[in-house]
Amino acid sequence: MVDQRSVDLNADVGESFGRWELGDDDALLHLVTSANVACGFHAGDPATLVATCSTAAERGVAVGAQVGYADLGGFGRRFIDMAPEELYADVLYQLGALDGIARSHGTAVSYVKPHGALYNAVVHHEEQAAAVVRAVAAYDPALPLLGLPGSVLLAAAAGRGLRTVREAFADRAYTPAGTLVSRREPGAVIHDPDVVAERVVRMVTVGEVEAVDGSVVTLEVDSVCVHGDSPGAVTIARAVRERLDAAGVTVRAFTGG
Template sequence: MHEPMGISSANVTTHIASIDLNADLGESFGNWTLGDDAAMLAVVSSANVACGFHAGDPDTIRRTCRQAVARGVRIGAQVGYPDLPGFGRRFIDMAPSDLTSAVIYQTGALTALAASVGGTVDYVKPHGALYNTIVSHEGQAAAVVAALTALGGRLPLMGLPTALATDLARRAGLPVITEAFADRAYLPDGSLAPRSMSGAVLHDSAAIAERAVRMVTDHSVVAVDGSVLEIVPESLCLHGDTPGAVAHADAVRAALVGAGVAISSRRG
């Protein structure tokens, strides 16, 4: 198990032979198209596929799963708040039992759609406001962990190493996949800078690629105040819905491979 961000250890490995690259996909809905899923699936090793609550419709979701299976890309359930108009980026004060059921519902739907094209759901990653909320919200963090427990305790939770939900998942004996964001700014406490903050999202492909290599090989990232945070990610997130997303992803993959890092979703 990797150390959480911000905690020093003499035992932290100084080199990672491989890293997983993940992206949020399957988020188009009806006549509305978001991102280039086919292009991103040629770059990443894991696909966080929308489950219909914050984005995605059944046919888009199933098609994305089919493309992921064809590419040998691992499929994860990208669960979120029931908020299509807000793209799941608005906090919803859901009762814990409602949130637990919503996560189970979404994961179950994606599991069925993936199975119909020969795929499986191999992890769960909350989306948007839910992802950020369970960094510190006790009730909602516990609700997400309760959902994974109810689903059998097999599916890993993908999230920030500093998140409360990640800690609760470990305590519950659930597997965890720690991730980092090459195209997002970090606060000194290891959380992501809110999108409302200037500079919260990086847009320069070269800078994003350089940041990704540093995260993976040097286990560090510079926060918005200039402090250096220790970070040992098992997966790097590449946003598929930002302008230039495919170019950013291509640059990150090329830079990592050039630094001797293999791209793989395989753990252990």
Template sequence: MACIDLNADLGEGFGRWRLTDDEGLLSIVTSANVACGFHAGDPATMRRVCELAAARGVRIGAQVSYRDLAGFGRRAMDVPPAELASEVAYQIGALEVFARAAGARVAYVKPHGALYNRVVRDEEQAAAVVDGVLLADATLPVLGLPGSRLLELAAKAGLPAVTEAFADRAYTDAGTLVPRTEMGAVVSDPEAVVGRSVELARTGSVVSRSGTRIEVRARSLCLHGDTPGAVDLAQRVRRRLEESGVDVEAFA
């Protein structure tokens, strides 16, 4: 039987502003990537999401980012490796406080936005993220793009490397994500997203933007929580996966 984890970016609010329907998505996903305050999130939001996730048995992941609240962590930044490692560890540690208070633990780490894309190819920045994870907890799995420098270096450092796919993002022929600045980077048709989810889980492949079938073998599937109708779409994805014989369960 095919098996897949469903993860979503949650806690992406700040103060009175909320972007994601955390309660709705936590009733569907098996892993929650919780914003740790650098691209979104604040202490109250982190605590609330950890409590909700722990109550539902959803794994809590630290979604670490460049320090970029104004740009939602999606702007390219050049951060010295030692500084980046410290900031990654800082974010994990902050979330761990609230996860423990809720009776759970931080179960994995996933970079966000510009940092996620940067560590696909940038060895120095990828190594800094790995160093930050090791500083916080040398047993934490790292979630990232198949074939990325991040996962390669994480595995070399003894960290569990977990591959991830995106049903609602277009892929290049090289297996990387089409930049959001380019037209067609986001797949907006709900039925297409549902179909791609099943395809990725059952075949480990997807059709790239050019029409070429490429291999994308992943243990986890990301469902973006900031898209319109995210909860309804997540429900449809999970239901179709289960109807197709795919076992939906957390990887951590």
């Protein structure tokens, strides 16, 4: 048994755009300890990002830059075969923009997490992982990188001396290899709050999760993600917090913020 006594709880927020509203950021920012804030490329308009950073600062929630492909139409969930230099520039641009907004509200970007298709790509795509790492290191080498355990992203980050944060997903199904089941597959997203909460407690306290084929995958978890755009996200996040509290696990930001 891992017997872990603290863990971070993060969620994707700031993903509304204009009159199109996605998720209940206000409610989620009462429950999570870290906020993966969209940076305007896969989602989020400037006014939304300003409001999200303001609320996170008021609540003492750590602000993370959720960098992604420039893909508003596909919500950043379509792989883009970008040249490493272009991806480097895009990530650097997103980091600077969100950090400027955050600082105007008395906080700052305190970590970085890739979004959607970019997140999945840098599990194995060495060139894109290196581009993301290089951008983070160029902007601020003290920023931690949040990613999937065993990914080339975290390996590349560690190689550059960056702090790495291992992430698990509360509401996503896992393959036997420890990667996420594609959203195109049935059952890729888990919607039952009780099931999700029990999975998280097992992830954090035992260090394992059941894969889609019934096998057991070993996990080391520093932060757990609840997707803000999932139906019932607030109910799921609340169930996770309550179940972790009942298990004696403290929920706090890994950044110390």
